[in-house]
Amino acid sequence: MNYSKASRNYYGYFFVAPFILGFLLFGLYPVYNTLYLSFTDATLMTGTANWVGLKNFTRLFADDFFMTAVRNTWRIWILNFVPQIGLAMLISVWFTNSRLRIKFVGTWRALFYLPNLLMPASISALFFSLFSFYGPVNQVLVRADIIPEAIEFIRSEEWMRGLVIFIQWWMWFGQTIIILMAGMTSISVHLYEAALVDGASSFQMFRYITLPLLKSVLVFIFVTSLVGGMQMFDIPYLLTDGRGSPNSSIMTNNILMYMRFRSSKGHIGAASTVGVMVFIMTTVCALLIFYLLRDKDTPQEREKALRKEQRRSRKS
Secondary structure, eight states, rough: OOOHHHHHHHHHHHHHHHHHHHHHIIIIHHHHHHHHHTOOOOOOTSSSSOOOOOHHHHHHHHOOHHHHHHHHHHHHHHHHHHHHHHHHHHHHHHHOOOOOOSSOHHHHHHHHGGGSSOOOOHHHHHHHHSSSSHHHHHOOOOOOOSSSOOOGGGGGGHHHHHHHHHHHHHHHHHHHHHHHHHHTTSSSSHHHHHHHHOOOOOHHHHHIHHHHHHHHHHHHHHHHHHHHHTOOOEEEETTTTTTTSTTTTTTOOHHHHHHHSSSSHHHHHHHHHHHHHHHHHHHHHHHHHHTTTOOSSHHHHHHHHHHHHHHHHHOO
16 A cells, blocks of 8 residues: 555656656757857767867957947847837737727737747748848838838838838737736726725726736736847848848847857857857846836835834934
8 A cells, every 4th residue: 555655656757758858958058069069069960079268259249240349139129129018018008908898809910920930931031032122011101102212221221120020029019918918817806896986087007906916927028029139030031141231230149159150060069159148138137127127015025114113203
């Protein structure tokens, strides 16, 4: 009887073993191997690798292309994420508002989410054709006398950067809407009813009820969007020549990493250095997001707030 109980206690390990093995093999080991390769001069054309220490990192920070890629990555991510979370929040409030009673909410959500199902290669080819010199966009603008002559969108830094920002926003804001709506619908209606009885306005209910209870959802959205933004590759790579043209205006961290990898000998050591820096930036910013959006309503925080309130009452 004791033996059967002991054997049943080990059943759980058999169920979690596939995940643990998969994580160690495909998750943890690649991170360790990338970190190791960043300290070597390993290439795909040589069987041996020499330990070079921080030399790869020194060369990386001395390279203007790396700083350009970092600036471009952050600029493109911030400029597409800010309107993405803003518009998604506004639409989610509208769709979950019982007073507005918007019809066909499910259909609208499906339409907003639809771009996320499209392949990046097809989207890049579509927008490249639309904004080429003799493409439909130039044809419509010239024929309507909006512009005197065709614009070379593909060779313009501002236009290409704006186009990448728009595509990234267009592809992902539908998913953000679905996540926010799921978080808002999970909030108890009784909280809003009580606030409404107390005379709270719509903005006050959103400020003091919706936002605080959406912190965990917002943390998920911020972190996942940050990870995706720092790994931005497919759209900027496929939209032009694979080098972030024109003038490296849309070259991102992952494009630079791929350019280091696809050199004459395949310098995976130098490419791994870029990957390590992306990992460090993402980790630091994710921890900062967790810290800023943490739940401050802990016993320690309550005690601090109580002490502040007592000090104010004594002074008064």
